[in-house]
Amino acid sequence: MATSTVSPIIMRIMAASIKTSVKAASIIRDVLKTGDLGIVDKSNKNDTQIDPQTLADRSAQRCIIASLTKKFPSVKIIGEEGDSDLNVPSDWLVEDLDEAFLEQSCPSEWKDVKPEDFVIWVDPLDGTAEYTQGFVEHVTVLIGIAVKDAAVGGVIHQPFYKHPSGELGRTIWGLKGLGTGGFVPILPPTGQFIITTTRSHSNALHQQALNSFNATQTIKVGGAGFKVLQLLEGKAHAYVFATPGCKKWDTCAPEAVLEAQGGTLTDIDGNHYAYNASVEHINRKGVLATVGQDHAELVSKIPLEVRQAVGNK
Ligand SMILES: Nc1ncnc2c1ncn2[C@@H]1O[C@H](COP(=O)(O)O)[C@@H](O)[C@H]1OP(=O)(O)O
Ligand SMILES: [Mg+2]
Ligand SMILES: [Mg+2]
Ligand SMILES: [Mg+2]
Incomplete structure (x- = not known):
């Protein structure tokens, strides 16, 4: 579609991140199904607790960084799991952009941001401890987009969110100046804290x-x-x-x-x-x-x- 080629880069990074988070989530669910999580402890000697990393963290990061690097080669991407092997199976390379997202207009403040002013912060699996302990609804895939110092855009995907149809996974996005999508915002109750x-x-x-x-x-x-x-x-x-x-x-x-x-x-x-x-x-x-x-x-x-x-x- 024509929109994909003319949209400002921030809109394309958001649209690619939305699609890529969905693939990362399916990898996270597939690893859990195998029952072999491949847990490694990343903690240092001084840490009081273990800091687990699983095959799902490693694989989801490879999927996300390989896909985004291919599309945005001059944008800096930093992932929790360090340097990843970007030689991934072809079905882990997400080429699509979310066309519905691209139909929105880019906030004027982000129209001319240069590729070198972005940093994409990737947490391929947030809530790893909970993932290994069976609290899977706490798990999210996080892709954050910073412009210079500021966090301006992001995707939060829940791989284990269950829709009434039984389908799993939901993608929530937000971009400052544009708004949010993928959920219904509700203010917390008054009279309580x-x-x-x-x-x-x-x-x-x-x-x-x-x-x-x-x-x-x-x-x-x-x-x-x-x-x-x-x-x-x-x-x-x-x-x-x-x-x-x-x-x-x-x-x-x-x-x-x-x-x-x-x-x-x-x-x-x-x-x-x-x-x-x-x-x-x-x-x-x-x-x-x-x-x-x-x-x-x-x-x-x-x-x-x-x-x-x-x-x-
Ligand atoms: N001491 C820590 N060591 C490693 N990661 C931490 C630590 N504290 C918090 N985190 C990261 O922040 C997330 C939120 O923390 P909490 O659930 O304790 O509020 C955790 O899921 C973990 O992310 P991750 O699961 O991606 O490693
Ligand atoms: Mg971690
Ligand atoms: Mg985290
Ligand atoms: Mg993580």
Whole structure:
């Protein structure tokens, strides 16, 4: 279709990411079906917990990076699983662009962004621990698009989301200046304050930060993508992660989608992370994400000594 060749590059990267996330999700489901996850522990000596990587993480990343590199050879792509073998089976190379996405008009601020100003942050499988433990609904595929320092676009795909028809998989996208798609946004209930937070990476300092909010309910789920979806679908008011551990590929796509829908995702001091290619990968100062709230007021609820201690070990 003519639109594919004339659309600005950001629209084509989004449209390719939407299609590629669907293929990555089918690879993730196929690996689970075989029952042989090929788990490797990536943790360092000083880590207190294992940091699992599975065949699904490795294969989904190869599919995503091979497909996007072929289409956008001069765009920098950084994936969680490091250097990947891009010599992939031909059916893992996704050539299609999502034509329905391309029919929308590109926000004027992104029309002339040059290929070298983009970084694509890929988390091929967010929620790996949950994937290995059978909490598969927490798993997402995350493809985040940064322009210079800012997270501006993203795709969050849920491989195990079950439609009423029984079909699996759903793709949610967001682009600042354009909006979001693939889900029905719902604001969280008034008169309550529900926090969504980690189920696998808590510690004493994190618990202290959680306590400062006096939440009416705290939901513990896996993955940065899944927690942001809970905000977008009105199941929680804030996502609190007051510990280092998650990385730029965990937050780039969720931040862009959430902010395209009017929410906010920052570190626990209320500052946005930078997503250019030279930043350190770790999000040292944790994550605070909110929707329909006074974000700065929520930052100020976390005691200063707690905020200063996070990431300073
Ligand atoms: N200490 C850590 N080490 C490695 N990855 C982490 C750590 N903390 C968080 N993450 C990543 O951030 C995601 C969200 O964390 P949590 O579920 O604890 O809130 C995790 O699923 C994991 O992403 P991934 O599964 O892609 O490795
Ligand atoms: Mg991981
Ligand atoms: Mg992740
Ligand atoms: Mg991952």
